[in-house]
Amino acid sequence: MKRSQHNERLLAVIAFAAVLFTPPLILIFDQHAADTPSWLPLYLFIAWLAVIALVAWLMERPRDR
Template structure:
C-alpha cells in the first residue's frame, strides 16, 4: 500500500495536465486572444478549438500509456 504523501508519476502528469488546461482557458489569456488584430479571421474560435483539442489529445495519450502497461 502506498503512503498518502507519495504520488505516482501518472497522477503527477494528470495534475500537470489539469494545470495546463486551467492556464489555457483562463480569462486573461482568452481576452488577449480575442483582442488580436484580425484579418477577417476570428482568432478566438480557432484558439479555443486548438486548445481543447490539445487537452483532449494529451489526456488520451496519458491514459493510453497507462492502459498499455
C-alpha cells in the first residue's frame, strides 16, 4: 500500500471517530425513558471498539516473505 493511501485511510478513521463522538450523536443515545437504562455506555463502548479495531487493522503491515 502506498504511503499516501495509508495516510488518507488513517485520516478517514480520525474523521469517522470525530463524527462518532460529536455531542449531537452522543445525545441521541443518552435519551431514555424513566424506567429504562441509558444506551450511552453501550454506544460508547461499541464506538470506541470500532475505532480501535479500524486503527489496528490499518496499522497491520503485511509480512515480508
